[in-house]
Amino acid sequence: MKSTFKAGLVAAALGVLALVGVADAQGQSSPLTYIQAGRVLADPATGKVETERTIVVENGKVLRIEAGYTSAPGANVIDLKDSFVLPGLIDSHVHLTSQNGPKGALERFTKTKSDYALDGAWYAGLTLRAGFTTVADLGGANESVFGLRNAIAAGRVPGPRIVAAGSAVSVHGGHGDDANGVPESMVHLFRDAAVCSGADDCRRAVREQVRSGADVIKITATGGVLSPTNAGLAKQFSDEELKAIVETAHAMGRRVTAHAHGGDGINAFLKYGGDSIEHGTYLDAESIKLFKANGAYLVPTLLAGDFVAREAAKPDTWMVPAVKAKALEAGPRMLDMGRRAHLGGVKIAYGTDTGVSPHGENAREFALLIKAGLTPLEAIKAATIYAADHLDLAGMIGSLLNGKQADIIAVKGDPLADVTVLEHVSFVMKGGIVYRQD
16 A cells, blocks of 8 residues: 555656656756846845846755856856846645645545645645745645655655644534534544544644644634534634643644634634634734734735635535635635734734645735735745744745755746736746746
8 A cells, every 4th residue: 555655656746747847857956056147135034136146056055145147167057137036935824735626525535645645746836836935734634744745855746845734633523623514424534633622632632743743733723614514713622722732732842823713712822822823814903912922923814715705706606505604704804804913013924725725826815915005025025034934944944045945936027016926936946956947
C-alpha cells in the first residue's frame, strides 16, 4: 500500500514538473545566479523601491543585492530588467488538498486520502506558479496534508513551502466534524481523532495532532459557513476547552489559530491566549482590544467571504440550504470586518482560505484588502513580512535581505500603483529554483 501511494506521488510530481518547467532537472539551483531587475522592493518593511539592481543568489539564498546590472563568468543570468521584483508571497490560510464545488458532497464518499494528496500536488503547482512560495495549510486529512508537505520539502513535488495543521481540532457535531451529514452507520468512518468534547479530551486531541506531525494547531472555535448543519456561526467550544487547547498547544511548542466567525468565540479564544484568528467576521470593539493586547494576528480571508456570497446568490447554487443561508449572512459582512480591524490597528496577515475559492486565484485577495482600506504597500506587507512573522518564519522569508531564502517573484506592472498586477505573476523562484518565467 505504501509503495503504491509513493509511486502515485512520484507520478504526480513528474506531471506537475512538466507543468511548471523547473529549470534544473535534478531539483537543485545553480551555484550562482544573477537576477537583473528593473525595479526591486527588497524589503517591504521600508517600502523603498530601487531601480537597476542585481540580486545574487547562491545555494538557494539571497547572497547580496548589487547596484546596476552585474554578472560573473559562468553564472546563470536572469533578465528581469522590464519587471518589478519582490519577495515571494505568503498565503496564511489555504486547503491545498481540496476545492469546493458541486461535486464536493459526492467526493467525500468516492475519494480516498491518496486521491486528496494527489489533488494537492496539482493544486500546489498552481499555487506556486501564482507567486505564493509559502502557505499555511489549515485543514485536511493528516496523511494527505503532511505527506504533501514532506514531499515538497524533499523536492519530490513542486509547490509552496507548507506550514501544516492537518486535521482541525473540533467539537463533536461542530464545524470541522466530518461526520456531519453522513448516515449514523458511517460516523465512525468519517469522524477524525481530532474531534473532542471536554477539556481533557481536547488536550488529547491537541497532543495527537502534534504527534501526527502538525506544525501549528488549528481549531474551529465557532460554527462555519460550509458545515452542512444549522448550527450557526457562534462559539462552539466551552471556555474550559479553549483554555485547555491553548495551554496544551503552547506547552508542546505549537502556535494555535482559530477559525472563528462569532464574536463570542473570537473573544473567548483571544482571552485564553490564542495566537491568531481566521476570518473574524463578527469581531467587535472588545475583539480589537484583545487583538492589540495579545499582539494576535487576524487573517481576514476576504476572498472566501466574497466567493461564498457570490456562489450562494446563484439560482443553481451547489450549496445546501443550511450552507446557503450562512453564506448569504456572513459573506457580505467580511469586507466591513476587515475595514474595522484595519482602522482599529489590528495586525493583519494575508490569507485567503483558498480551497473554498479556486486554487491559483489567491492574489485576488489583494484587491479586496484595498477595498477594506489598506494601501497597496500595506497589502503587500500583509503577504510578506507580516505573514512571515505570523508563521514564525521571519528569519527565513518575507524579504530579500541577505541570507534569506531566494523566494522571488516578478510582475510586469507596478503593484504599488495597481495591486491587481499581482494576479498576473510572470516569474517565480523558490529557494533559488525557477518555477515560472514567462
